[in-house]
Amino acid sequence: MLKEGALPLAETMAIARQIADALSAAHERGIIHRDLKPGNVMVTAEGVVKVLDFGLGKALEAEAVSETANSPTMTMAATQAGIILGTAGYMSPEQAKGRAADKRADVWAFGCVLYEMLTGRRAFEGDDLTEILAAIVRGEPDWKLFPAAAPAAVRELVEGCLIKNRAERLSDMSVVRFLLSDRTHSGSTMSGPASVAMPAARTRSVGWPVAAGLIAVAVLATAGVMRFWAPQSAPASAGAVSRLSITLPEGDQLNWTDQLPMAVSPDGTTVVYAALRDGVPRLYLRALSEREPTALAGTDGAKTPFFSPDGGWIGFFAQGKLKKIAIGGAALQSLADAPDARGGTWDSNDIIYFTPTQAGSIWKVSAAGGTATEFTSLDRTKGETSHRWPRAIPGQHTILFSALTGPGQDQRHVVSQSAATGERHSLIQGGATPWYVSSHLLYGNRDALFAVPWAPPQTSLAGAVPVAMAELPRLENETALAYGVSNNGTLVYLAGGQSRTLNRVVWVDHSGRTEALTLPEREYESVVLSPNGRQAIVQVFEGLVTLWMVDLARQTLTPFITNGSSQAPLWTTDGTHVIYRGTRGGFRNLYRKAADGTGVEERLTEKIDVVQTATSVSPDGEWLLFNEGGSGGVAIWKLPLKTDAKTARPELMFAAAERALNGVVSRDGKWLAFESEVSGRVEVYVQPFPGPGPRKQVSTTGGSFPLWPRDGRTLYFDSLDNRVMAADVTTGAAFSASVPRVQFEGRFKTSVNSNTPYDISLDSRRLLRVQQIHPEAGVTHIDVVLNWATQLGRR
Structure with a gap:
């Protein structure tokens, strides 16, 4: 200064x-x-x-x-x-x-x-x-x-x-x-x-x-x-609005790609956050009156923490479970299955409401333990695919949550539901991540935090005018704002985290030098190269998620699938078709369309309450591998592609308990690379395809998104700090791998909405990837605004 x-x-x-x-x-x-x-x-x-x-x-x-x-x-x-x-x-x-x-x-x-x-x-x-x-x-x-x-x-x-x-x-x-x-x-x-x-x-x-x-x-x-x-709604002890910042210890980074990484205690004096240290996410408790955080033992793999109403306990998710732990670090207890959670909240009746998967409804369970039961049900007539980010209103026995009808920002709505009667009301169209404080409903829309006067049991916001209160970063995969508010009006949010920004598609060589494609700057999320290397498909966020075809020789961009939210594209082995996840009528299943854009899309799967993501086609074109996330967790399946889609039946490869995903078949069709967090940290493994057989760990300090290049002599994967790693492999009668090395460096975009964030050129000399125009290092600060809620109603 x-x-x-x-x-x-x-x-x-x-x-x-x-x-x-x-x-x-x-x-x-x-x-x-x-x-x-x-x-x-x-x-x-x-x-x-x-x-x-x-x-x-x-x-x-x-x-x-x-x-x-x-x-x-x-x-x-x-x-x-x-x-x-x-x-x-x-x-x-x-x-x-x-x-x-x-x-x-x-x-x-x-x-x-x-x-x-x-x-x-x-x-x-x-x-x-x-x-x-x-x-x-x-x-x-x-x-x-x-x-x-x-x-x-x-x-x-x-x-x-x-x-x-x-x-x-x-x-x-x-x-x-x-x-x-x-x-x-x-x-x-x-x-x-x-x-x-x-x-x-x-x-x-x-x-x-x-x-x-x-x-x-x-x-x-x-x-x-x-x-x-002072107005009656303002707390008597309200003071001046003031700002401070919590700096994480050197080397730590907030774990926030698709999860809310922090929460503030009801009295506004303590923040709990999930941070990566040595590649392992765990919870840390930071009182505002202290300089250093305290690690909470037993919370490895933790994400999305939230406080009990009295501030004495913290709920969180880890190893596919909903758990709780006392703030002193004792009495760790698992409460329910939550294989792919999207938020939790703890109400004054000592009930925890949580979303166990990204494809389903909100459930509830006693904080003392017991059987979890379903609290909300998806409204299929409205095309709802998920209920997320529940938030209990203190003393009101009302739960706020986000209802999704698709991945776009305008397809997320704020809903209230009575915990006593189940009566439900839609409050905000085009809003997410709701909160309640000082007789105001807070919610996010794109990068803005809005506030509107409201208090239960109001069932409508007709006539109320929302006011933009702040610009905050969004979770990359969620279009949800990364913030929290205490009962007395203290606001916490990420400092330095990027919301969605314009990106470019670039070639990257081994030295880290980049060459940008002459495409317009847009909110690209991922890119996948065609088998012949002449084309690529990019995934673009535009309210909806759409797919566009790139002619690499002419450097042109043309629409491919724009009639509905479509994600995670994958080329067939012969390059004639593209397989992708489509959100259609509340279903998130797999579709196939001719790569030249002719004809109509063909539905390959039809299953409710799941999210399906294609990850690999076997070299002979026989099998499609895909992730399927549902109420039981994420599993890897394979689908026969040469059978009529109407009669083809998927076969289970990895059950959800194995915590495996993103399976990719090697170029010779003999090996399967995949990632799993069964050890408590996401690592890359290889085993025979189609299996069974011995499993070999390839990554050593965490890894995801494995990819076999065309030569088949190397296995690439993403490190936890966003570098592309490479391990030399031998794929004869037995599989062996060298110690991984850094192959490509640079800050690039990784989207968990895709099946791979990058691709490799045919000669393995260059990487094709989405690059942030204004890249930022990992998020290492949490901003705190004391007495923030005193501003409500003044704008």
Whole structure:
């Protein structure tokens, strides 16, 4: 924030007010930052200030540094005496002496940061740690550097924050916030120039406590009036809206491709999230009053966490099960089968409502355990294919959820259903991921979070006008917004996660160099090369998911299947047909159409309440392999292709219990590569085709989407960090594989809506893949907005 020196006065004051708002709101909740410094303040392009890394709470060992402003932080457990706490240049005198720290340490650090914004220099400097601490304890800032144009009241504010005796220092950030408020600094006190003469230290130290006390009385009196006149729907303790950010430990990434990765506790003080560490997703608990997260043992493979109403338990999904665990990490219990879950919620009657698969309804089970029963039923007359993301309304025994009639954003609707009577009402057309807080219904539509006044038992929103409240990232596979809200209005959402953006189709060589096809930039999701290498099919998201044909020689793009949502295309071995998943009338089954676009599509399967995805055609063209996800989990099946589609019957290859998917037959027809998370992490395996036979693990640190190139001497797969790996293979009488190596690097798009995110050229020298135009690294931050719900109804 301050690498280029002092900031303009107006910008400084705008930033200072937002920092003060954030600290004041945190103090009201009993949270002390203890490590405020420029390195922990981020300003967005829109001028929104985010205070990062709230709650320093563990003892860490400081390392050698060259820049104290952003140096490693020396910490201690909250208020524990005897250990230095805080980054050296911004420590309060009491911290420098190793004494207990309270919220007045944040006031001191705020003064240091404000001084630095105004002067471009740190308030307390030195060549080493000893000199810096000595300056803090005995020295004074260089007041001659203070800008003459700054109002006298600003100088007095900084001085009041930097009084060494904390008993005489400004006592609270609410006082600082009051002094920075528009009505205060717009008057003559704030607008006048700073005085040249320095007030005597004794005068400052005596005057500030008196002034602070009077201001505190004024603030309390004003707060009382505001509470009296506040609308009844607003909480009495509502404070200023302020932002902070949770930064994951180095190397961790949120696991959010098609699952909500985090949740906030009902009281808004704690966040639980699912993160990848060493390739394994597990749950971490982060109190806003602490600096470091706590890993919850026994949660390997976890996704989509949610809190119990009292905040004492966390529900989540792992290993194909709905589970719960106490926040202390004890009493882990499996409750029900959930092989491919899409959300859960815990209501005040101690019932958990959850969607066990992506192709079905919402079920319920007692949080104490027992038999799960179906709660909702799909309305086939409306073409519903799935009910997802249930959300219990506190104290109302009403469940909100998303009803899907297809994969497009406009095919998702917000519905409420009574937990007592089963009475159901459609509330929003074209919305997903509902939530309820402060007498408002929240929902997502594309990249926007909307709010509309509503409260059960209302059955209609006729006449109500939704208001866009924020732009948030969407889950890639879900068109669902990645956010959560506490009962008292704290909002959490992903920071840095991309929503759907324009992409390009590129060739990538082994050095990582890319060559883009001259196609229009669109929301491409995946690309599959034809057997002769002359054409490719791209999957495009346009509200619906459609398929387009690419002529690689002419670099042209023409529509192939655009009359309904169609996904996961696959060429037949001879290149004459394309097989794909089509969503038609509430069914998500397999279809086939001539590659030249002639004729009508032919339905290959017909099964309700499942999602089917073609993954491979055997080299002889006899068998089609496909994933089938349903209430029992995901299984691999094979379908005879040379039999009349009306009489052909699929054969089971891998039951759901084996947790296998994406089977791909080798070029010689002897081996089957597939992925499975039976070990707790997704890995790539090979076994004889059609089987049975011994199974060989190929990947070593996780892998998915296996692909055999044309030469058959290598097996490619995607690593968990989005690199294409390669293992040399021997496919004689027995199968063997080398240790995998990185074959192609770069940040590319991976869509779980497809059967493969990439393809390999005929000579195996290049990769054909969808590339994000503005690629981002893995998501490593969660943004938190305290008192966010106080904005509802104001726009």
